[in-house]
Amino acid sequence: MHPLKRTGPLRRIVLASAVTVSGMVLLIALKPHSPPEVTVAAPAPSSSGNAPGGAGGSGSGPGGPSASTSPDGGSATTGTMTVTGDPADTIWGPVQVRITVRNGKITEAAAVQYPKADPLEEQLNVYAVQQLNQQTLAAQSADIDVVSGATYTSQGYQQSLQSALDAVRN
Template sequence: MKKTILVLLLSAAGFIAVWRFEPSPPESVAVAQPRTSTPTASGAAAGATEVTLLGSVERNRYGTVQVQLVFTGDKITDVRLLQEPDSGRGIAALPTLREEALRAQSANIDTVSGATQTSESYAKSLQAALDAR
Protein backbone atom coordinates (compact mmCIF):
# COMPACT_ATOMS: atom_id res chain seq x y z
CA MET A 1 0.00 0.00 0.00
CA LYS A 2 2.83 2.43 0.87
CA LYS A 3 4.54 1.66 -2.43
CA THR A 4 1.36 2.43 -4.37
CA ILE A 5 1.00 5.84 -2.73
CA LEU A 6 4.66 6.63 -3.41
CA VAL A 7 4.32 5.62 -7.08
CA LEU A 8 1.19 7.76 -7.50
CA LEU A 9 2.84 10.81 -5.90
CA LEU A 10 5.96 10.49 -8.05
CA SER A 11 3.85 10.00 -11.18
CA ALA A 12 1.82 13.12 -10.37
CA ALA A 13 4.99 15.12 -9.75
CA GLY A 14 6.44 13.97 -13.09
CA PHE A 15 3.22 14.82 -14.92
CA ILE A 16 3.15 18.32 -13.45
CA ALA A 17 6.78 18.93 -14.38
CA VAL A 18 6.15 17.92 -18.00
CA TRP A 19 2.89 19.87 -18.15
CA ARG A 20 4.55 23.11 -16.95
CA PHE A 21 7.58 22.79 -19.25
CA GLU A 22 7.97 25.66 -21.74
CA PRO A 23 10.70 25.29 -24.34
CA SER A 24 12.87 28.33 -24.93
CA PRO A 25 12.51 30.14 -28.25
CA PRO A 26 15.06 29.34 -30.94
CA GLU A 27 18.18 31.49 -31.08
CA SER A 28 18.25 34.44 -33.41
CA VAL A 29 19.53 34.26 -36.95
CA ALA A 30 21.67 37.20 -38.01
CA VAL A 31 20.85 38.41 -41.49
CA ALA A 32 22.28 41.89 -41.88
CA GLN A 33 22.82 42.87 -45.48
CA PRO A 34 23.54 46.49 -46.42
CA ARG A 35 21.95 47.88 -49.55
CA THR A 36 22.72 51.28 -50.98
CA SER A 37 20.13 53.14 -52.97
CA THR A 38 20.20 56.35 -54.96
CA PRO A 39 21.07 59.68 -53.37
CA THR A 40 18.16 61.52 -51.77
CA ALA A 41 17.35 65.21 -51.87
CA SER A 42 14.52 65.38 -49.34
CA GLY A 43 15.46 66.70 -45.92
CA ALA A 44 19.12 65.77 -46.26
CA ALA A 45 22.21 67.47 -47.50
CA ALA A 46 22.71 67.34 -51.23
CA GLY A 47 24.67 64.27 -52.23
CA ALA A 48 23.81 62.28 -49.08
CA THR A 49 23.38 58.59 -49.78
CA GLU A 50 20.52 56.59 -48.36
CA VAL A 51 21.68 53.24 -46.96
CA THR A 52 19.26 50.47 -46.00
CA LEU A 53 20.32 47.77 -43.54
CA LEU A 54 18.46 44.64 -42.51
CA GLY A 55 18.41 43.57 -38.88
CA SER A 56 18.53 40.02 -37.65
CA VAL A 57 15.44 37.84 -37.39
CA GLU A 58 14.61 37.57 -33.68
CA ARG A 59 12.11 35.01 -32.43
CA ASN A 60 10.28 35.03 -29.12
CA ARG A 61 7.21 33.29 -27.76
CA TYR A 62 4.89 35.88 -29.35
CA GLY A 63 6.34 35.79 -32.84
CA THR A 64 9.21 37.05 -34.96
CA VAL A 65 10.68 40.55 -35.12
CA GLN A 66 12.89 41.94 -37.88
CA VAL A 67 13.62 45.59 -38.58
CA GLN A 68 15.12 47.47 -41.49
CA LEU A 69 17.07 50.68 -40.84
CA VAL A 70 17.33 53.52 -43.33
CA PHE A 71 20.32 55.84 -42.92
CA THR A 72 20.82 59.16 -44.64
CA GLY A 73 24.39 60.11 -43.97
CA ASP A 74 25.10 59.14 -40.36
CA LYS A 75 21.52 59.55 -39.13
CA ILE A 76 18.79 56.88 -38.82
CA THR A 77 15.92 58.38 -40.80
CA ASP A 78 13.49 55.46 -40.72
CA VAL A 79 12.91 52.16 -38.95
CA ARG A 80 10.72 49.77 -40.92
CA LEU A 81 9.25 46.60 -39.52
CA LEU A 82 9.69 43.62 -41.85
CA GLN A 83 8.36 40.95 -39.46
CA GLU A 84 6.19 41.53 -36.41
CA PRO A 85 4.83 39.39 -33.57
CA ASP A 86 1.65 37.40 -34.11
CA SER A 87 0.11 38.07 -30.72
CA GLY A 88 0.59 39.65 -27.33
CA ARG A 89 1.01 43.20 -26.12
CA GLY A 90 4.11 43.58 -28.25
CA ILE A 91 2.01 44.49 -31.27
CA ALA A 92 0.77 47.65 -29.58
CA ALA A 93 4.32 48.48 -28.40
CA LEU A 94 5.83 48.58 -31.91
CA PRO A 95 5.10 52.27 -32.65
CA THR A 96 6.64 53.25 -29.31
CA LEU A 97 9.74 51.16 -30.01
CA ARG A 98 10.12 52.80 -33.43
CA GLU A 99 9.91 56.29 -31.89
CA GLU A 100 12.46 55.33 -29.23
CA ALA A 101 14.90 54.03 -31.86
CA LEU A 102 14.60 57.19 -33.96
CA ARG A 103 15.05 59.39 -30.88
CA ALA A 104 18.00 57.41 -29.48
CA GLN A 105 19.68 56.88 -32.88
CA SER A 106 20.88 53.54 -31.47
CA ALA A 107 19.63 50.20 -30.16
CA ASN A 108 19.86 51.51 -26.59
CA ILE A 109 16.09 51.87 -26.15
CA ASP A 110 13.79 51.36 -23.19
CA THR A 111 11.63 48.27 -23.04
CA VAL A 112 7.89 48.77 -23.13
CA SER A 113 6.11 47.56 -19.99
CA GLY A 114 4.17 44.39 -20.71
CA ALA A 115 6.06 43.79 -23.96
CA THR A 116 9.49 42.90 -22.65
CA GLN A 117 10.21 40.00 -25.00
CA THR A 118 9.14 41.95 -28.08
CA SER A 119 11.15 44.99 -26.92
CA GLU A 120 14.27 42.87 -26.43
CA SER A 121 13.84 41.20 -29.83
CA TYR A 122 13.37 44.62 -31.46
CA ALA A 123 16.54 45.97 -29.82
CA LYS A 124 18.57 42.90 -30.87
CA SER A 125 17.42 43.25 -34.48
CA LEU A 126 18.28 46.97 -34.39
CA GLN A 127 21.72 46.23 -33.00
CA ALA A 128 22.42 43.65 -35.71
CA ALA A 129 21.58 46.22 -38.40
CA LEU A 130 23.80 48.81 -36.70
CA ASP A 131 26.65 46.29 -36.43
CA ALA A 132 26.43 45.65 -40.17
CA ARG A 133 27.14 49.29 -40.86
Protein backbone atom coordinates in the same frame (compact mmCIF):
# COMPACT_ATOMS: atom_id res chain seq x y z
CA MET B 1 -40.46 40.82 3.49
CA HIS B 2 -38.07 38.96 1.17
CA PRO B 3 -34.90 37.57 2.85
CA LEU B 4 -32.51 39.35 0.46
CA LYS B 5 -34.04 42.77 1.08
CA ARG B 6 -33.05 42.65 4.71
CA THR B 7 -29.70 43.95 5.85
CA GLY B 8 -28.88 40.88 7.86
CA PRO B 9 -26.23 38.20 7.67
CA LEU B 10 -28.20 36.08 5.14
CA ARG B 11 -27.84 38.77 2.51
CA ARG B 12 -24.08 38.99 3.07
CA ILE B 13 -23.73 35.20 2.85
CA VAL B 14 -25.64 35.05 -0.44
CA LEU B 15 -23.62 37.93 -1.94
CA ALA B 16 -20.31 36.46 -0.78
CA SER B 17 -21.24 33.10 -2.28
CA ALA B 18 -22.19 34.71 -5.60
CA VAL B 19 -18.91 36.62 -5.76
CA THR B 20 -16.93 33.49 -4.92
CA VAL B 21 -18.67 31.42 -7.59
CA SER B 22 -18.16 34.20 -10.17
CA GLY B 23 -14.47 34.41 -9.31
CA MET B 24 -14.02 30.65 -9.63
CA VAL B 25 -15.74 30.63 -13.03
CA LEU B 26 -13.41 33.39 -14.25
CA LEU B 27 -10.32 31.56 -12.97
CA ILE B 28 -11.36 28.32 -14.64
CA ALA B 29 -12.13 30.11 -17.91
CA LEU B 30 -8.64 31.62 -18.18
CA LYS B 31 -6.13 29.83 -20.39
CA PRO B 32 -3.10 28.55 -18.50
CA HIS B 33 0.03 30.52 -19.28
CA SER B 34 2.99 28.31 -20.08
CA PRO B 35 6.24 29.37 -18.42
CA PRO B 36 8.81 30.86 -20.78
CA GLU B 37 11.73 28.72 -21.83
CA VAL B 38 15.03 30.02 -20.62
CA THR B 39 17.32 30.31 -23.63
CA VAL B 40 20.14 32.58 -24.63
CA ALA B 41 19.23 34.02 -28.01
CA ALA B 42 22.16 34.62 -30.33
CA PRO B 43 21.65 36.88 -33.34
CA ALA B 44 22.27 33.96 -35.69
CA PRO B 45 20.07 33.44 -38.77
CA SER B 46 17.16 31.05 -38.32
CA SER B 47 15.47 28.79 -40.83
CA SER B 48 12.23 30.79 -40.53
CA GLY B 49 14.03 34.12 -40.85
CA ASN B 50 12.57 35.40 -44.10
CA ALA B 51 9.95 38.00 -43.47
CA PRO B 52 7.02 38.17 -45.87
CA GLY B 53 7.23 41.04 -48.27
CA GLY B 54 10.90 40.78 -49.19
CA ALA B 55 12.83 41.26 -45.98
CA GLY B 56 15.68 39.21 -47.46
CA GLY B 57 16.81 41.77 -50.01
CA SER B 58 20.27 41.98 -51.53
CA GLY B 59 22.16 41.22 -48.33
CA SER B 60 24.16 38.34 -47.00
CA GLY B 61 21.63 35.54 -47.54
CA PRO B 62 18.38 34.37 -46.00
CA GLY B 63 17.82 35.73 -42.55
CA GLY B 64 21.02 37.77 -42.47
CA PRO B 65 21.29 41.53 -42.46
CA SER B 66 20.59 43.02 -45.84
CA ALA B 67 21.51 46.44 -47.07
CA SER B 68 20.82 48.60 -50.06
CA THR B 69 22.24 51.99 -50.88
CA SER B 70 20.53 54.91 -52.50
CA PRO B 71 20.78 55.59 -56.24
CA ASP B 72 23.43 58.23 -55.51
CA GLY B 73 25.70 55.37 -54.37
CA GLY B 74 26.30 56.89 -50.95
CA SER B 75 27.66 55.06 -47.98
CA ALA B 76 26.22 54.98 -44.45
CA THR B 77 28.09 58.16 -43.56
CA THR B 78 27.48 60.20 -46.73
CA GLY B 79 24.28 58.89 -48.34
CA THR B 80 21.24 56.76 -47.67
CA MET B 81 21.36 53.11 -46.68
CA THR B 82 18.52 50.76 -45.79
CA VAL B 83 19.43 47.74 -43.66
CA THR B 84 17.31 44.87 -42.39
CA GLY B 85 18.64 43.26 -39.23
CA ASP B 86 18.79 39.58 -38.39
CA PRO B 87 15.49 38.13 -37.18
CA ALA B 88 15.57 37.67 -33.42
CA ASP B 89 13.67 34.62 -32.18
CA THR B 90 11.47 35.18 -29.13
CA ILE B 91 9.17 32.74 -27.37
CA TRP B 92 6.22 34.36 -29.19
CA GLY B 93 7.84 34.48 -32.63
CA PRO B 94 10.54 36.26 -34.62
CA VAL B 95 11.11 40.03 -34.57
CA GLN B 96 12.98 41.75 -37.40
CA VAL B 97 13.80 45.45 -37.81
CA ARG B 98 14.60 47.53 -40.90
CA ILE B 99 16.32 50.89 -40.54
CA THR B 100 17.17 53.65 -42.98
CA VAL B 101 20.36 55.59 -42.29
CA ARG B 102 20.94 58.92 -44.02
CA ASN B 103 24.22 60.77 -43.53
CA GLY B 104 25.05 58.65 -40.47
CA LYS B 105 21.69 59.25 -38.77
CA ILE B 106 18.78 56.80 -38.38
CA THR B 107 15.91 58.46 -40.24
CA GLU B 108 13.46 55.56 -40.25
CA ALA B 109 12.94 52.42 -38.19
CA ALA B 110 10.28 49.79 -38.74
CA ALA B 111 9.62 46.27 -37.56
CA VAL B 112 9.04 44.19 -40.68
CA GLN B 113 8.25 41.08 -38.66
CA TYR B 114 6.82 40.68 -35.16
CA PRO B 115 4.52 38.23 -33.29
CA LYS B 116 0.87 38.32 -34.41
CA ALA B 117 -0.48 34.94 -33.22
CA ASP B 118 -3.78 36.29 -31.89
CA PRO B 119 -5.65 39.63 -32.08
CA LEU B 120 -4.78 40.72 -28.53
CA GLU B 121 -1.09 39.99 -29.02
CA GLU B 122 -1.10 41.78 -32.37
CA GLN B 123 -2.80 44.85 -30.87
CA LEU B 124 -0.25 44.99 -28.04
CA ASN B 125 2.70 44.51 -30.38
CA VAL B 126 1.48 47.16 -32.85
CA TYR B 127 1.54 49.66 -29.97
CA ALA B 128 4.90 48.36 -28.72
CA VAL B 129 6.50 48.53 -32.18
CA GLN B 130 5.36 52.14 -32.62
CA GLN B 131 6.94 53.04 -29.29
CA LEU B 132 10.15 51.16 -30.12
CA ASN B 133 10.39 52.85 -33.54
CA GLN B 134 10.07 56.27 -31.90
CA GLN B 135 12.63 55.41 -29.23
CA THR B 136 15.08 54.24 -31.91
CA LEU B 137 14.83 57.55 -33.76
CA ALA B 138 15.28 59.48 -30.53
CA ALA B 139 18.20 57.39 -29.17
CA GLN B 140 19.94 56.79 -32.52
CA SER B 141 21.08 53.44 -31.11
CA ALA B 142 19.80 50.11 -29.82
CA ASP B 143 19.96 51.46 -26.25
CA ILE B 144 16.18 51.77 -25.89
CA ASP B 145 13.72 50.89 -23.13
CA VAL B 146 11.48 47.83 -23.27
CA VAL B 147 7.76 48.44 -23.59
CA SER B 148 5.78 47.22 -20.60
CA GLY B 149 3.64 44.24 -21.52
CA ALA B 150 5.76 43.46 -24.59
CA THR B 151 9.07 42.57 -22.98
CA TYR B 152 10.00 39.69 -25.30
CA THR B 153 9.05 41.64 -28.42
CA SER B 154 11.07 44.62 -27.14
CA GLN B 155 14.13 42.46 -26.47
CA GLY B 156 13.86 40.86 -29.92
CA TYR B 157 13.51 44.32 -31.46
CA GLN B 158 16.68 45.46 -29.68
CA GLN B 159 18.64 42.40 -30.92
CA SER B 160 17.52 42.83 -34.53
CA LEU B 161 18.14 46.59 -34.37
CA GLN B 162 21.66 46.01 -33.05
CA SER B 163 22.43 43.58 -35.90
CA ALA B 164 21.19 46.18 -38.42
CA LEU B 165 23.37 48.85 -36.81
CA ASP B 166 26.35 46.49 -36.87
CA ALA B 167 25.77 45.90 -40.60
CA VAL B 168 25.73 49.67 -41.19
CA ARG B 169 29.07 50.09 -39.41
CA ASN B 170 30.73 47.36 -41.51
